[in-house]
Amino acid sequence: MKRLIFLLTVLALLCGCADARQEGKSNEDSRVSAVWIYYNELSMAGENGGSEKAFAEKADKMFDNCLKYGINTVFVQVRPCGDALYDSHIYPWSAYVTGEQGKNPGYDPLEILVERGRASGISVHAWINPFRIAFKDDVNALSKDNPALKWMNSSDRSKSANVVKVNGGLYYCPASTDVQRLVIDGVREIIRRYGVDGIHIDDYFYPSTDSSTDAVFYKEYRDGGGTLPLKTWRLNIISSFVSAMYSAVKSEDENCIFSVSPAGNVKNNYNEQYADVGRWCSESGFADWIIPQIYFGFDDKALTFDDACDEWDRLARGGKVRLICGIAAYKVNNSDEEWRAGGGIIARQLQYAEERENYSGTAFFSYSGLTDPAASAEFGILTGQSGLTP
Numbered sequence: 001m002k003r004l005i006f007l008l009t010v011l012a013l014l015c016g017c018a019d020a021r022q023e024g025k026s027n028e029d030s031r032v033s034a035v036w037i038y039y040n041e042l043s044m045a046g047e048n049g050g051s052e053k054a055f056a057e058k059a060d061k062m063f064d065n066c067l068k069y070g071i072n073t074v075f076v077q078v079r080p081c082g083d084a085l086y087d088s089h090i091y092p093w094s095a096y097v098t099g100e101q102g103k104n105p106g107y108d109p110l111e112i113l114v115e116r117g118r119a120s121g122i123s124v125h126a127w128i129n130p131f132r133i134a135f136k137d138d139v140n141a142l143s144k145d146n147p148a149l150k151w152m153n154s155s156d157r158s159k160s161a162n163v164v165k166v167n168g169g170l171y172y173c174p175a176s177t178d179v180q181r182l183v184i185d186g187v188r189e190i191i192r193r194y195g196v197d198g199i200h201i202d203d204y205f206y207p208s209t210d211s212s213t214d215a216v217f218y219k220e221y222r223d224g225g226g227t228l229p230l231k232t233w234r235l236n237i238i239s240s241f242v243s244a245m246y247s248a249v250k251s252e253d254e255n256c257i258f259s260v261s262p263a264g265n266v267k268n269n270y271n272e273q274y275a276d277v278g279r280w281c282s283e284s285g286f287a288d289w290i291i292p293q294i295y296f297g298f299d300d301k302a303l304t305f306d307d308a309c310d311e312w313d314r315l316a317r318g319g320k321v322r323l324i325c326g327i328a329a330y331k332v333n334n335s336d337e338e339w340r341a342g343g344g345i346i347a348r349q350l351q352y353a354e355e356r357e358n359y360s361g362t363a364f365f366s367y368s369g370l371t372d373p374a375a376s377a378e379f380g381i382l383t384g385q386s387g388l389t390p
Contacts, residue, residue, distance in 0.1 A: 032289070032324050032361025033382075034073035035066060036127065039080040039096045041367050042109060049098035052107035059112050063120040065371050069382045072122060075200045075259075075363070078110050079128035079186065081135065082148050082172065086110035086194065090186050092143040102143025114194050125198030125257065126190045130183045130241075132204055133163065133170035147182060148172065161216035164207065171207040174274075175214035175234070180241050184248045191252040198257035199249050203293060205238050205273040234274035242286050259289035261326060261363075264296060264308050266315070281315040281323075290321045291363050294353075295328035297338040297345060309353055316358040324361045325353040329369030332378050342377035350381070 044050035044058075066074060078085040083094035083101055087108045095101040097109060110126065117124035133148045134141060142149045148170060151162045162176045172179040187199050207213065211230060214237075218230060228236065242260065249258040262269050262277045269275040280286035292312045296305045309325065316323040327349055331339045339345055353359045364370045370379055 030072070032073055032322070032363070033070050034075060034291075034324065034361065034363035035069075035071050035329075035367050035370055036075045036077070036363065036365045037062065037367040038077045038127075038365075039085065039094070042076065042085060042113075043096040044105065044109075045096055045099035049103070049105035052112070055105075055107060055109055056112050056116065059116040062367060063116050063122055066122055066367075067120060069370060069379060073125060073197075073363075074117065074122055074367075075125045075127040075198075075261075076110070076113050077127040077129070078113075078190070079126075080132070081129065082133035082146065082170075084186075086190070088186065088189060090147070090182070090189055092146050095141070101141060102145060110190075110194055110196075114196060123197040125200045125259065126194070126196045127200040127202065128183075128186070128190075129204055130201055131172040131174055131179070131207065133172060135169050137165045137168055137170050139170075151178075157216065164213055166207040166210075166213065169207070173214050173217065174206055174241060175217035175237050180244065183241075184245055187245060188248055188252055191249065191256055195253070196256065198259060198288075199245070200259045200261065201242075201245070202261050203263045203269075203273060203275070205275050206234060209272060231274070235270070235276045238274045239276050239279060239286070242280065246286055246288075257288045259291055259324075260287045261291040261293055264292050264294040264312075264326065265303055266292075266308075266311050278315050281312075281321055282318045284320050287321050289324055290316065291324040291326050293326040293328075293365065294349075295326065295331065295365070297331075297336065298348065299338050305349055306352055309356060309359075313356040313358050319358075322360045323358045324363050325349075325359050326363045326365060327353075329364040329375070329379070330366055332369060332372070332375040341375050344378070346378040347381050 044055055047054065079091065080094065080096060082091060084091040085094050085097055092102040093104055097105045114124050139149060139152065148163050151159050154160045162173055162179050164171050164173050190196060190199065218233065221233060226233065246258045249256050260280065262275050263273060266277060269277045277290070281290055294305055294308045294312070296303050296308055298305050312323060327346065332346065333339065333341045350362060353362065369375060
């Protein structure tokens, strides 16, 4: 009986995907079946950027595979590191396109992705990482037109403080109004130039809990009469930023969906990222969709999938946002026995989320995990080709 119920649930989800494909957008009344396509999966750097034809063929294959798995929404990572996988007037060309930051590949990856997505009837959401500049603090790898490099070279301390070095990498400081304006201007540019179906940001907000990260800006706040402790001030900073981004998206296109994908551990959002996720779920004006990364198994010791799933379900009970369950496709066939392909963990997680009151879809991280032939025993349930037993 449980097996029958789950198969009917999946069938309903796939029917919702088909409706959305016919309309060309994710219908608010349909289930969301999404996948993240991150920068390495889009990269042409190994081919020195490749050609427009080669990238278009790659995109076509991706969308064809997405359709096979019942996907109606893709989050394509077009700004992974203070750069752009599109022709931007603000950010330099990404090194993940050609292998060298600032080098024009001669075609526009995002333009192709939007075009091919529309042809397939799949919604394309532009996914950005707001504050990461580079995984390494090697300034020589930054192009001369990179805004971060210009700020780092500034003799004005209030400008140079816009960039911080953390754990060997470079990040924009979230507390800077200059930084927030830069990020939001970049979002406006994407919507105006590409007409994407959505803007999506991930869970990387504050790069560090260390007080030095934003010391210049917190001192300005305190010197101006501010009394909030550092943690509360940071929580307000991030909420203000998310709200401003939501407003900017809606001012450009009221139908454009703004979504946020916080870490799956609610406590860590508050204590490590300063993301007030409870507020974003319960109040209007922060996000249309919240997509927690519930990348846990049922047997995880620190936090289980079902406990995390239930906690997010409770946060979303006010009905202010659509709650989408983020699932770790990349973990299938890792060293953990629970994630062994054919063990049925994906089917169990889909069913568990579906049975909660407030979830209205699923998102898989990432495309390569979802489409890995070695994982077909798990994800075949989405194509009707699964050999799973209840």
